[in-house]
Amino acid sequence: MKKLILSASIVALIASCSSSKKATEADVNVDYAAKYAATITEKDLAKHLFIYASDEFEGRNTGEPGQKKAVAYLKNFYVEQGIASPLGGDDYFQEVPAKFLNKRNRRGTLKASENVVAFIKGSEKPDEIVVISAHLDHEGIKNGKIYNGADDDGSGTVAILEIAEAFQKAAKDGNGPKRSVLFLHVTGEEKGLLGSKYYVENPIFPIANTVVDLNIDMVGRIDDRHKDNRNFIYLIGADKLSTELHNLSEAMNSKYTNISLDYKYNDPKDPNRFYYRSDHYNFAKYNVPIIFYFNGTHEDYHQPTDTPDKINYDLLENRSRLVFHTAWEIANRDKRLVVDKPVTPPSR
Numbered sequence: 408m409k410k411l412i413l414s415a416s417i418v419a420l421i422a423s424c425s426s427s428k429k430a431t432e433a434d435v436n437v438d439y440a441a442k443y444a445a446t447i448t449e450k451d452l453a454k455h456l457f458i459y460a461s462d463e464f465e466g467r468n469t470g471e472p473g474q475k476k477a478v479a480y481l482k483n484f485y486v487e488q489g490i491a492s493p494l495g496g497d498d499y500f501q502e503v504p505a506k507f508l509n510k511r512n513r514r515g516t517l518k519a520s521e522n523v524v525a526f527i528k529g530s531e532k533p534d535e536i537v538v539i540s541a542h543l544d545h546e547g548i549k550n551g552k553i554y555n556g557a558d559d560d561g562s563g564t565v566a567i568l569e570i571a572e573a574f575q576k577a578a579k580d581g582n583g584p585k586r587s588v589l590f591l592h593v594t595g596e597e598k599g600l601l602g603s604k605y606y607v608e609n610p611i612f613p614i615a616n617t618v619v620d621l622n623i624d625m626v627g628r629i630d631d632r633h634k635d636n637r638n639f640i641y642l643i644g645a646d647k648l649s650t651e652l653h654n655l656s657e658a659m660n661s662k663y664t665n666i667s668l669d670y671k672y673n674d675p676k677d678p679n680r681f682y683y684r685s686d687h688y689n690f691a692k693y694n695v696p697i698i699f700y701f702n703g704t705h706e707d708y709h710q711p712t713d714t715p716d717k718i719n720y721d722l723l724e725n726r727s728r729l730v731f732h733t734a735w736e737i738a739n740r741d742k743r744l745v746v747d748k749p750v751t752p753p754s755r
C-alpha cells in the first residue's frame with residue numbers, strides 16, 4: 408500500500424514538473440484573468456437566478472423559511488465546487504443572532520439568520536483578504552405577494568457564485584489568487600444593512616487585514632437614464648478612500664469589459680446618498696476601500712415584479728466579469744491597495 412502511494416506520488420511529481428514547465432512557456436501568451444473570466448457566462452448566471460429568485464425561496468425574508476432555503480442553496484454550491492468555508496469543515500454559516508437583528512427593531516420580530524461565507528486561500532499573502540459581497544435576503548411575502556428580488560439582490564448573489572467558480576478554477580490549475588478571497592453573502596440588508604454590520608463587528612478575518620470590499624447590489628437591469636445606452640453600470644465609492652482603487656477599476660474596465668461607468672451617484676451632493684445605502688458602507692466606515700456596483704432603480708425596484716425573466720443576462724455577465732477582473736487585479740498585484748484618504752472610524 409505504502410509503496411503504491413509512493414510511486415503514485417513520484418508519478419504525480421513528474422507530471423507536475425512537466426506541466427509547470429509548460430505553464431511557464433505558455434505564460435507569455437496567456438492572459439489568465441481573461442481565461443477564467445470567460446467561465447462567467449450568462450447561461451450559468453441565468454441557471455442560478457431562475458432558482459434563487461423563484462417562488463420556492465419565498466422572497467428570502469430574513470430569518471424565514473425561504474431565506475433558509477436560499478442559504479442552503481448557496482452552501483450546496485460551494486460544497487459542490489469544493490470551495491472551502493473560512494469557518495472550517497462543513498459550516499458555511501456565520502450565525503447572526505436574533506438579539507442583534509432586533510436591536511433597532513422595537514417590535515423584535517426577526518428570527519436568527521446567517522451570513523454565508525466561502526473562502527479561497529491566497530498563495531502568497533493569505534492574511535490579506537479581498538472581500539466580494541452581496542446581500543442574500545429580500546423582502547419576503549407581503550399581502551400574499553412574493554417579492555422575488557431577482558435584481559435586488561439575486562443578481563449580485565449569482566454574480567458572486569460565478570466569480571467564486573472562476574477563482575476556484577484558477578486555483579485548481581495552480582493559478583490561484585496571491586491574496587485570499589472571501590465570498591460574503593450577507594443577510595438582513597433590507598432590514599438595515601444588518602448582516603454586514605454584524606460581520607464588521609464580528610469579522611472572521613481582522614478588518615485591518617481586509618484590503619477591499621467589492622459589493623454588488625442590483626446589476627441585472629437598466630434604469631430610465633440608460634434606455635439608449637444599456638451597456639453601463641453605476642460605480643459608487645471607488646475613489647472615496649483609495650485613489651489607486653478607482654484608477655485600477657477604470658484600467659480593468661478599459662482592458663477587458665468596456666462598460667460605460669457612470670459616476671452620477673458617486674457625487675457626494677447626490678440626494679439619493681447611495682454610498683450609505685448598501686452593505687459596503689459598513690466596511691468603508693472602517694477605512695476598507697470599497698466599490699459599490701449598481702444599476703440604479705427601475706419600475707420593479709422593491710416590487711413583486713422584480714422577477715428573473717426581466718434580467719439582462721448579457722449585461723449581468725459583463726458586469727460580473729468587471730468585478731472579477733477588479734478582484735483578480737487587487738488579489739494579485741505586488742502591493743496592497745493604498746488608502747490615501749482615510750476617514751475617522753466610529754469607536755467600537
Ligand SMILES: [Zn+2]
Pocket residue numbers: 542559560596624625
Ligand atoms: Zn439590495
